[in-house]
Amino acid sequence: MSEARYQTHLTISWDRLHRDVRTLCHRLLEAHEEPFKGIVAITRGGLIPAALVARELNIRLIDTVCIKSYDHMDQGGLDVLKGVDHDGQGWLLIDDLVDTGNTARAVRDMLPNALFTTVYAKPEGKALVDLSVVDVEQATWIQFPWDMALSYIEPLAAQRGSSESS
Template sequence: MSQTAEPELHYLEYYEDFLAKVRVLSRKVRDSGWMPEFVIGVGRGGLVPAVYISHQLELPMLSIDHSSKVPGFADELLAKVAGMTAEGKRMLFVDDINDSGGTISYIRDHLADSGFNTDNLRFAVVINNRSSRVEVDLWADMIDRAEDKRWFVFPWESVGTKDSIVEEALSVPERLS
């Protein structure tokens, strides 16, 4: 795919597709034998699934706004989360998709810099990319970006303009080519 070609947008239906995936993910967390004490939504894309999962598992939710790109903002919160894991609190990070792995890698690196306890931390995503450079612990659906070039548009994103959705999809062209 050339960088100027429009990506194939794949809209997830709110109740029929997205909600079913979130329920699968909640069930996998419950059945994993490792129950978190907090669900952490990774902003922006992980906030909505994290809210649903926190309700389904009857757990409190925290949020980390990684997507704002405000220097130091998420880092301070990640340092607090790292401290909580060092004290024995179990934390489940939730994001919408593990695509390139950039977000999860960023979070893990900052947690490591702050002395987190890896035994008390898990990552869950609605859609996991088999070709991602990082692995997650739990997912509802698996794709392989080597073959699947669709750009997934989650329900909360679908209210944006088509131009803004396409611009976001093309912002990291290697995900789609």
């Protein structure tokens, strides 16, 4: 991770993710009366939001566009691993986040007619999506719940080396 690029972290819990995705779904239902043909999830980050949206909107057909652009916390070049065979007309395109817009531009070129949605959006890429829910500062690294693990933390007294008990 480049210290100059990311000055803050935002940790997204499973509960927050569910709330934010439900907000996205409410907005989609308000804005679009026609049902979508299906969902195209951008892997891997868009898979879980796509599953949650599919449930809320009762969509059964889910496809993927597989693009690799991140390696842990550093963004690299794009590697398109799998595309789709349509232009996106009538489809909902979903990703977890639009950051610099590199992935978004590539997918927009593949699916110019899809409705492109993300749950979280940073300023550099926000103009490339049709709908997002949460704006995040560009210098923030988002930690998603699927990348996190719970672990035991010593009580403060034990961390100080105290052998006293209460």
